[in-house]
Amino acid sequence: MSSLKRIIWSKREFFLLFFILHIALFNVNIAEWGDSYRILRAAKHIQQKTYPHDEKRLPLFSAILSLNPSGVDEIAFGRITVAVFSLMAFVVFTLLVDQFIGSFRYQNLALILYLLNPVYLYWSIRIMADIPFSFFFLLVFYLLKKWGAELSWRNSIVLGVLVGLSALLRFEGFVLFGSIGLAILIASFKGHTPNVLTRFKTVLGYFVGFVSSTIFWFLYRNPLGSSYFNEPSGRVYDLKTFSIYIVSLLFVFGFIAAFAFLVYSKELVGLFLRDNVGILIFVLMELVVTLFWPAAIPRLFIAIIPLIIVVFVLAIEKYFKLNTNQTPVGVFLPLLLLGVYVIGQYFLRLQFLVPSKKVFLLIVITQMFNIFFIWRKQYGGFIVSLVASLVIWSGFSINLHKNSFAAVKGAAEYISENLSGKVAYNDVSSVSDWYLNQDGDTRVSGFYYNFESDSFLKYNSLVEKDIDYLLITNEHNTTMDIDLSKRSYLILIKEFRYTIGGEEFVSQVVKLEKKKLK
16 A cells, blocks of 8 residues: 555544644734634623623524633633634544545545635634534534434434524524424425424424523514624625635635535536435535625635535546546546636635735646646646645645734734723724733723824824824725825834735824823
8 A cells, every 4th residue: 555545544634634734733823813803802791791782693602711720811711712612623523534434534635625625724723613513503404413303303403503503603504493493394294204203203302402492582682683694785795795605605615616516516516406305405505695795705605615525526536536537537627627717816816715926827737737647637636736736725725814813913913002091993804802902901991983184184083082002904905095294193102014925014002192281
């Protein structure tokens, strides 16, 4: 057995790879995304037995983070929590793969695609609810497959509780609720004792389990009344939006030729989805939901990436096991997809599809090798080029965003540690709010203030707001340019700069020099 095969076949080495990856990437991000700080803020409120009235997110992830031991940094605890959920999700995924894929070689191909997926790996090192949600939905699908058509009412209660917990993490949990409910209903008709009472008890058990785990939140605050559901009304749905959606979906798996295998093995895919109705319904419903929230692409695909990986691997296995040459899938379709990738990225410039010219060229070259090995049906070369593609793609995505919000975080931390007074900031990401208002230090407090209007920067306007310092950032508008030299009452104290993706982000700590009364 070759060294390549030994690596592919050893699950122990995949768990080792998991730990190495997540330890190496634990603190790679200088700052978290703005939503992460909102989640952490909600956790602090839960510790005080309240919940922010202006928080639109669901509470369970914040409730878990509220268990942070005293004296432990909230961000470190948040990253540890996500890492633990990532590990648990990976364990469940290995069990799910064992259920569907018989060959050890192709089981481990699924683990490669999962561990190194550019989107899934990136969000597994961010303090967001996506990975905890993925643990619950993977566990639900694993148990649904395990119990199968003989699902008892007791088991359906367990599924209902797990789905309810997922619905307290992310709103896709309600999509999961409908998907699994339909799957349970269909499965109850396929059992060996499909009497009416058994069917009713099974479906009722699922509903009771879901309600028992969510009722307290419905009584406290109706989640369906969240402002999240107003967001689609303000979005423009045009050809560009749809193009972003399609291109993102096609290339969210870290190699260009992925969907070519599905086209070639459409009969196998059809049989798989027919036998796993829950997966079919959930994937279809999730694709529709993602289309209505295009601003969250590709993150919203996290919910379906592991499930589609299983289907991909089954299709890849069928292709490489056939002796006949398949020119359409081996050459034409992958080359067509490569053309779509190049043209789509030229016009759309999507960040996770690698906007850097040098890395983009490297990705294209890697895909050419991958397509060659697919055409020649050389599995070893296919794996090597696939891993190269995933590593380059994932590495670039993580490196591109690791300094996001670094400038505004540096400015907010500097103010919190060195200054005192009232601070006005134009940061809408919640980063400034966290470091100025949520760390328990009462020497400094901050509030949002619009600096982009000249009238708001006039001396009298600033004094009326009783402002001592300003935190001015172009994090959300790189074209913003405030000339402090024209305003003698604004004194620059400290400046933080980062270049990300060719754009310079600047955050300035500015003192308002107030006139002394005579």
